[in-house]
Amino acid sequence: MDAPLIELIDVSKYFGYGIIGLTRFPAVDGVSLTISSEKPEVLTLVGESGCGKSTLAKIILRILRPTSGIAKYMGKNMWKLSRSEVKRFIRDVQPIFQDPMDTFNLFESVEGYLINAAKSLLKLDREEAIEKISQVLEFVGLTFDKVRGKRPQEFSGGELQRVSIARALLVQPKLLIADEPVSMLDASLRINILNFLRRAKEELGIAILYITHDLATANYIGEKIFVMYRGSIVEHGDIEKVINEPLHPYTKVLLESLPDYRKGKEWFKKQLPQTLRSVVEVREMLLKGCKYIYYCPFKSQQCYEKPIMIEVGKEHEVACWMYSKKE
Amino acid sequence: MARYLDLKISLAIIVALIIFSIVIPQITPYDPRSWNVVPRDRPPSLRYPFGTTSTGQDVLVLSAWALRNSLILGSIAAALLVSIAFTIGSIAGGTRNTVIRGLLTYLIDSFCVIPFLPILIMIGSLWRETLGIIGTALVIALLGWGGQARNVRSVIMGLRERTFTYTAIFSGYGTLKLIYRSYLPYIVRWLSIAFLFGIIFCIGLETTLSVFGITSLENPTIGTMIFWTREYQAYLRGLWWWYTFPLVLFIAFLVAMYIVVRRLITIFIEGIR
Amino acid sequence: MDGDTVLYVDNVRAGYFVGRRFVDAVSGVNLKLFYGEVFGLAGESGCGKSTLLRIIYGYIEPPLRRIGGSIILRSKTEEFNLHEFNMDELKKRIWWRYITWIPQGAMNVLNPTIRIRDHFIEMFRLYSNIDKGEAYKLTVEYLETLGLSREVVDAYPTQLSGGMRQRVVIALALLFNPLLVLADEPTSALDVVTQKVLLEQLLKLQKERNFTLVLVSHDMDVHGVLTDRIGIMYAGKIVEVGSTDKVFQEPLHPYTKALIEALPRLGDKIARKGLSGAPPDLSNPPPGCRFHPRCPYAMDICRREEPPMMEIERSRVVSCWLYIKR
Numbered sequence: 001m002d003a004p005l006i007e008l009i010d011v012s013k014y015f016g017y018g019i020i021g022l023t024r025f026p027a028v029d030g031v032s033l034t035i036s037s038e039k040p041e042v043l044t045l046v047g048e049s050g051c052g053k054s055t056l057a058k059i060i061l062r063i064l065r066p067t068s069g070i071a072k073y074m075g076k077n078m079w080k081l082s083r084s085e086v087k088r089f090i091r092d093v094q095p096i097f098q099d100p101m102d103t104f105n106l107f108e109s110v111e112g113y114l115i116n117a118a119k120s121l122l123k124l125d126r127e128e129a130i131e132k133i134s135q136v137l138e139f140v141g142l143t144f145d146k147v148r149g150k151r152p153q154e155f156s157g158g159e160l161q162r163v164s165i166a167r168a169l170l171v172q173p174k175l176l177i178a179d180e181p182v183s184m185l186d187a188s189l190r191i192n193i194l195n196f197l198r199r200a201k202e203e204l205g206i207a208i209l210y211i212t213h214d215l216a217t218a219n220y221i222g223e224k225i226f227v228m229y230r231g232s233i234v235e236h237g238d239i240e241k242v243i244n245e246p247l248h249p250y251t252k253v254l255l256e257s258l259p260d261y262r263k264g265k266e267w268f269k270k271q272l273p274q275t276l277r278s279v280v281e282v283r284e285m286l287l288k289g290c291k292y293i294y295y296c297p298f299k300s301q302q303c304y305e306k307p308i309m310i311e312v313g314k315e316h317e318v319a320c321w322m323y324s325k326k327e
Numbered sequence: 328m329a330r331y332l333d334l335k336i337s338l339a340i341i342v343a344l345i346i347f348s349i350v351i352p353q354i355t356p357y358d359p360r361s362w363n364v365v366p367r368d369r370p371p372s373l374r375y376p377f378g379t380t381s382t383g384q385d386v387l388v389l390s391a392w393a394l395r396n397s398l399i400l401g402s403i404a405a406a407l408l409v410s411i412a413f414t415i416g417s418i419a420g421g422t423r424n425t426v427i428r429g430l431l432t433y434l435i436d437s438f439c440v441i442p443f444l445p446i447l448i449m450i451g452s453l454w455r456e457t458l459g460i461i462g463t464a465l466v467i468a469l470l471g472w473g474g475q476a477r478n479v480r481s482v483i484m485g486l487r488e489r490t491f492t493y494t495a496i497f498s499g500y501g502t503l504k505l506i507y508r509s510y511l512p513y514i515v516r517w518l519s520i521a522f523l524f525g526i527i528f529c530i531g532l533e534t535t536l537s538v539f540g541i542t543s544l545e546n547p548t549i550g551t552m553i554f555w556t557r558e559y560q561a562y563l564r565g566l567w568w569w570y571t572f573p574l575v576l577f578i579a580f581l582v583a584m585y586i587v588v589r590r591l592i593t594i595f596i597e598g599i600r
Numbered sequence: 601m602d603g604d605t606v607l608y609v610d611n612v613r614a615g616y617f618v619g620r621r622f623v624d625a626v627s628g629v630n631l632k633l634f635y636g637e638v639f640g641l642a643g644e645s646g647c648g649k650s651t652l653l654r655i656i657y658g659y660i661e662p663p664l665r666r667i668g669g670s671i672i673l674r675s676k677t678e679e680f681n682l683h684e685f686n687m688d689e690l691k692k693r694i695w696w697r698y699i700t701w702i703p704q705g706a707m708n709v710l711n712p713t714i715r716i717r718d719h720f721i722e723m724f725r726l727y728s729n730i731d732k733g734e735a736y737k738l739t740v741e742y743l744e745t746l747g748l749s750r751e752v753v754d755a756y757p758t759q760l761s762g763g764m765r766q767r768v769v770i771a772l773a774l775l776f777n778p779l780l781v782l783a784d785e786p787t788s789a790l791d792v793v794t795q796k797v798l799l800e801q802l803l804k805l806q807k808e809r810n811f812t813l814v815l816v817s818h819d820m821d822v823h824g825v826l827t828d829r830i831g832i833m834y835a836g837k838i839v840e841v842g843s844t845d846k847v848f849q850e851p852l853h854p855y856t857k858a859l860i861e862a863l864p865r866l867g868d869k870i871a872r873k874g875l876s877g878a879p880p881d882l883s884n885p886p887p888g889c890r891f892h893p894r895c896p897y898a899m900d901i902c903r904r905e906e907p908p909m910m911e912i913e914r915s916r917v918v919s920c921w922l923y924i925k926r
Contacts, residue, residue, distance in 0.1 A: 105495070188858055191864065195874075259819070
């Protein structure tokens with residue numbers, strides 16, 4: 001069995017704040033996660049803003065170094081790779097970012113990135129490069145002529161995001177890390193981008209890590225889901241299982257809070273089993289135990305201890321003491 | 328475009344003053360530092376449009392030389408200052424080595440808090456005779472680069488965390504290509520603004536010193552002209568032309584420069600949006 | 601004019617003068633709002649919904665200008681031709697009393713240097729002649745009826761969460777029992793869980809005080825659960841209006857259809873289609889129907905002439921050549 005493509009083992013990332021940055025808080029707290037190199041899957045990472053998902057994305061992309069724990073690529077520590085292994089990493093793992101206008105430099109032509117990727121990562125000459133680029137642009141519904149010589153400002157948001165996807169697909173990666181790729185786009189355009197991602201997995205065999213706060217879009221393309229709350233993964237598993245039978249109190253609340261036009265005014269009837277606090281305490285993030293403790297209606301003494309991941313069904317694990325097996 | 332009217336007027340003023348400071352010195356038949364070349368204390372007339380001083384110098388000629396010297400000194404000092412600031416600031420912002428970054432940051436911050444005016448006054452008083460225009464420029468640059476360096480450092484650090492930097496890395500850009508293609512446009516814009524602002528800063532600093540008589544006083548600069556008006560009590564004696572004309576030219580230049588810098592900043596920011 | 605209508609928006613035109621160009625942001629909008637209803641203004645970026653709200657409220661500053669149309673507000677006893685008021689008059693007579701506007705990002709507009717209660721005390725003293733003590737008592741009473749605890753009353757805005765600040769903003773908006781509340785994306789900056797709480801509170805207050813709530817949101821699901829009637833905007837025009845249930849079940853306008861179809865739902869993974877292209881440049885809009893470049897049903901007449909608003913059934917209008925018999 002091959003080593004997994006990406007493996008995070010108890011990874012944490014601390015940032016400092018306050019005077020001289022002496023107080024530290026974990027944006028990512030003890031996350032373990034595996035992305036296999038065999039069967040390509042669409043994994044989704046779902047959480048509200050501030051939960052640490054973008055930080056986690058940067059760790060997986062080898063942009064940020066974990067403060068503790070190990071991030072591995074093909075079985076080796078990401079930060080102990082040789083130069084050629086780093087080059088392989090860049091070919092295997094490609095990002096798609098949230099803001100297409102910031103993804104490209106406003107002073108550069110957009111095709112410059114594509115051509116450079118083809119030349120330096122795929123080692124193609126200019127003619128072959130343009131051919132490959134045209135192919136991948138076609139996949140997202142564009143042509144090289146539409147893109148040639150243009151700067152990012154000359155595209156609409158939706159078009160530019162498609163170029164961004166094309167750029168990522170060009171080098172034939174094994175894994176796409178898509179960090180909120182549709183959050184800045186209009187609803188009517190989102191589905192197009194999501195369809196491209198779906199096709200990338202189905203037709204091109206590329207694994208996708210789709211990061212979002214929007215469960216509906218995660219459900220549309222996702223097969224597995226990781227639910228993140230304040231730096232920790234609280235539940236993960238097969239997406240249909242988690243959505244239909246949520247285990248973690250936060251997941252339950254999250255699902256119930258999603259407005260759905262199909263429910264109409266009936267949506268208000270269900271009451272949330274949650275205690276609300278009006279005044280914010282930063283201490284939430286600094287908790288050693290379960291981060292959800294302030295809001296959880298089921299909390300107990302044990303929750304002051306950090307919960308471990310407990311397997312509840314096949315393909316369904318939850319980090320909550322309620323599910324610990326009592327013997 | 329009426330939109331950039333203030334910019335156009337300011338540029339026109341600056342160009343006019345620069346021409347003034349080039350042409351007049353070219354056609355002056357005598358050494359501007361010599362005294363008693365013209366009758367003293369004459370008010371403005373056709374012969375002497377800006378009047379004459381108590382030291383027997385033509386205010387028009389003197390103003391042109393003063394502007395020229397202030398400009399030369401300011402430009403040299405600004406160029407040196409920005410060069411030092413950019414070199415140190417960009418290494419501090421760009422290096423991945425935490426030790427170098429820490430040390431350079433400490434260095435930059437130290438220079439930021441150095442009270443350069445008192446030190447300049449001290450140096451000026453001690454070495455007034457040997458310093459000259461180039462020397463003064465050098466000293467100003469060596470003492471005042473801190474603020475700009477800090478600025479460069481944060482600009483570079485910010486650029487490194489922009490999304491397009493990551494895109495470039497994942498598109499196979501090497502460090503040099505990244506700097507040349509992605510960062511250079513930002514850097515060039517920054518440098519032009521820093522240089523222009525540096526001129527304002529350095530001229531201002533030199534003038535302050537000269538007004539107090541700290542620099543070499545025979546070389547006419549705006550500051551030294553003002554110094555001599557005080558020495559000869561021009562205000563009390565009603566010799567208004569001696570200080571008014573140079574001051575008007577000086578203020579016009581600085582205000583115009585300031586407007587140009589501000590406008591350029593907004594133009595650059597709009598271009599980036 | 602029927603007795604149920606609180607606001608008439610008649611052929612309102614407004615836009616932004618940028619350099620030499622005019623961005624036609626609100627292009628001949630007609631709308632009727634009824635007492636006590638929750639009306640949703642839906643549409644995507646650049647459709648003009650926020651601008652329309654601002655025009656109705658009257659907070660118009662360059663480069664924005666209203667260039668035509670009328671806005672009439674009817675209370676039980678009086679009628680106001682709002683389009684004839686200048687901003688000073690609006691401030692004195694209409695704002696906060698009859699109409700309140702909760703702009704986007706309102707929760708960041710609270711003054712961070714004064715406590716929550718002082719915001720209310722200031723408001724009381726601005727609009728009436730009571731002393732500080734009296735104002736303080738009224739404030740505490742008022743906030744208690746709205747379910748805001750003592751903790752919140754005495755806190756500074758920076759100590760409160762985003763959701764709580766938004767609740768304070770809503771409390772401020774409702775202070776003088778206005779007739780009409782215009783809310784622009786009141787929950788966009790909030791997490792989904794806080795959003796539900798806030799929407800619940802808002803709906804509860806709306807039912808109790810029976811004001812007309814106009815909600816602008818790009819989130820169709822929020823419209824679906826909160827509003828009674830919904831108006832869909834595209835490129836500065838209203839393309840469809842109707843009861844929320846009907847519009848979602850049977851969208852008439854091709855844009856509405858595409859918009860609703862493009863919404864992924866939890867529980868199904870059927871492949872969906874989105875729209876191609878992008879909204880038009882409003883400084884140079886396409887001739888005829890503004891949606892025709894992206895419309896799968898575009899006919900020849902759509903490219904030439906703008907479709908009029910047709911009343912299909914009572915309170916159900918749509919602006920599309922597909923529904924006009926010729």
